[in-house]
Amino acid sequence: MSIIPNEQTRWVLANRPLAELTDSTFRKETVPVPHSLADDEVLIRVDIVSLEAGMRGWIEDRSFGVGEVVKGGKTFAIGDVVHGFLGWQEYAVLKESAVQKVNIPLGGNPIDEFGATGLNALTAYIGITTVGRLKPGETLVVSGAAGATGSLAAAIGKIKGAGKVVGIAGGPEKVKFLKEEIGVDLAYDYKSADWKEKFVEEVGLVDVFFDNVGGEMLDFILPQIRRLARIVLCGSVSAYNTAEPYGLKNYPKLTTHGGIMQGFVCLSFDYASEFPAAKAELAQWAAEGKFPRKFHIVDGGVDVLPKALGDLFSGANTGKT
Numbered sequence: 001m002s003i004i005p006n007e008q009t010r011w012v013l014a015n016r017p018l019a020e021l022t023d024s025t026f027r028k029e030t031v032p033v034p035h036s037l038a039d040d041e042v043l044i045r046v047d048i049v050s051l052e053a054g055m056r057g058w059i060e061d062r063s064f065g066v067g068e069v070v071k072g073g074k075t076f077a078i079g080d081v082v083h084g085f086l087g088w089q090e091y092a093v094l095k096e097s098a099v100q101k102v103n104i105p106l107g108g109n110p111i112d113e114f115g116a117t118g119l120n121a122l123t124a125y126i127g128i129t130t131v132g133r134l135k136p137g138e139t140l141v142v143s144g145a146a147g148a149t150g151s152l153a154a155a156i157g158k159i160k161g162a163g164k165v166v167g168i169a170g171g172p173e174k175v176k177f178l179k180e181e182i183g184v185d186l187a188y189d190y191k192s193a194d195w196k197e198k199f200v201e202e203v204g205l206v207d208v209f210f211d212n213v214g215g216e217m218l219d220f221i222l223p224q225i226r227r228l229a230r231i232v233l234c235g236s237v238s239a240y241n242t243a244e245p246y247g248l249k250n251y252p253k254l255t256t257h258g259g260i261m262q263g264f265v266c267l268s269f270d271y272a273s274e275f276p277a278a279k280a281e282l283a284q285w286a287a288e289g290k291f292p293r294k295f296h297i298v299d300g301g302v303d304v305l306p307k308a309l310g311d312l313f314s315g316a317n318t319g320k321t
């Protein structure tokens with residue numbers, strides 16, 4: 001049984017940022033670990049915290065995580081591994097109803113909660129299938145392609161029989177990762193000088209654009225769409241740290257080409273009925289070794305969290321942070 005300390009470190013939101021995250025966005029606090037719990041509460045030692053680019057949008061102190069029950073509870077036993085919104089702290093007291101037990105298969109790793117059947121995988125799945133309606137033989141382009149959501153969207157595109165899967169990401173290492181580990185047909189480093197010319201020459205017309213970046217990236221792809229193309233607005237990471245959003249210039253192409261541009265929030269109720277079937281198919285692909293397992297793990301306890309969140313915007317990660 002683990003020893004429960006009297007104090008813990010946690011991060012709280014100190015100032016809501018208007019543009020970039022700064023040193024004063026979060027404040028580190030040392031606070032007591034609650035030792036007396038209500039009947040329906042459990043004390044959880046937070047072991048893994050999941051960082052998402054989307055957190056910049058809904059910035060607050062709730063972060064998804066995995067931890068171990070160390071005290072209390074009627075439903076859970078001490079030692080049970082659970083997941084939920086555990087926050088940026090070492091210990092979390094939550095209602096039992098606010099967390100769910102994680103069943104880790106023999107030899108499995110709790111971090112896989114964030115992998116094949118986690119939020120990013122579900123987002124990629126719903127985005128490619130329900131929203132993007134990708135058909136076999138079509139050309140799929142993914143931006144932010146080496147990140148958690150993008151790499152899985154590209155992988156699902158390959159599995160679903162896209163004629164061509166094209167990834168766009170920042171830097172030659174990411175291009176290598178996309179080609180060698182995700183198996184995309186073409187990959188472009190958007191930080192290189194001549195990538196746009198090469199893209200136009202080599203990719204041809206785009207049927208589905210799974211966009212994680214928005215702004216100028218989206219404006220560049222719009223003129224390349226085929227008739228009846230689907231633009232999947234998964235996210236707009238290029239806009240999260242700017243006060244002024246980018247104004248699209250090329251959207252009239254949607255009119256002339258009958259294109260559809262649709263946003264979605266995976267965890268909204270709109271798609272909840274699809275989760276069981278999606279999770280089953282994703283787990284099946286993972287078991288068959290068809291699905292990538294790529295984590296960007298930042299060790300160092302809660303101290304590293306603000307910097308690791310900022311790293312998502314400088315592109316320090318490949319795969320899931």
Ligand SMILES: NC(=O)c1ccc[n+]([C@@H]2O[C@H](COP(=O)([O-])OP(=O)(O)OC[C@H]3O[C@@H](n4cnc5c(N)ncnc54)[C@H](OP(=O)(O)O)[C@@H]3O)[C@@H](O)[C@H]2O)c1
Pocket residue numbers: 051052053054119120123144145146147148149150168169170171174212213233234235236237238239264265266267312313314315316317318319320321
């Ligand atoms: N709709 C939904 O339900 C939903 C759910 C989850 C995530 N999302 C969205 O999915 C996207 C990816 O999120 P994630 O958590 O999976 O993060 P991630 O892709 O693992 O990490 C973010 C990546 O974005 C790229 N990036 C950052 N700033 C950029 C910029 N200014 N221009 C171009 N690329 C930039 C960086 O890669 P490079 O090195 O390639 O620049 C970075 O690695 C976000 O837009 C997020 O909001 C949406």
